[in-house]
Amino acid sequence: MATYKTIYKCRECGATSYQRVIDRTESGTLEPTGQYRCTGCRNVFANVQAWCEPRRTIDSQPSPLSA
Ligand SMILES: [Zn+2]
Numbered sequence: 454m455a456t457y458k459t460i461y462k463c464r465e466c467g468a469t470s471y472q473r474v475i476d477r478t479e480s481g482t483l484e485p486t487g488q489y490r491c492t493g494c495r496n497v498f499a500n501v502q503a504w505c506e507p508r509r510t511i512d513s514q515p516s517p518l519s520a
Pocket residue numbers: 463464465466467468491492493494495496
C-alpha cells in the first residue's frame with residue numbers, strides 16, 4: 454500500500470504520512486474509499502484536510518473574512 458509523504462502532519466499524533474483506506478466494494482473489488490488512515494495513530498479521516506495540520510504559516514494565509 455502506498456504511503457504518501459506530505460509537508461503536513463497529523464493533528465492527532467504528529468505523523469507525517471497517511472495511507473488511503475482500501476475497502477471491498479459491492480462488486481467484490483478492493484478500491485479506495487476516499488478516506489485516509491494516519492500511519493501513526495491509525496485514525497481514519499474523511500479527507501486530507503481533516504487529517505493534517507498545516508505548518509505554522511498563518512502570516513501567509515489569507516483571512517476568509519477579508520476575501
Ligand atoms: Zn495520527
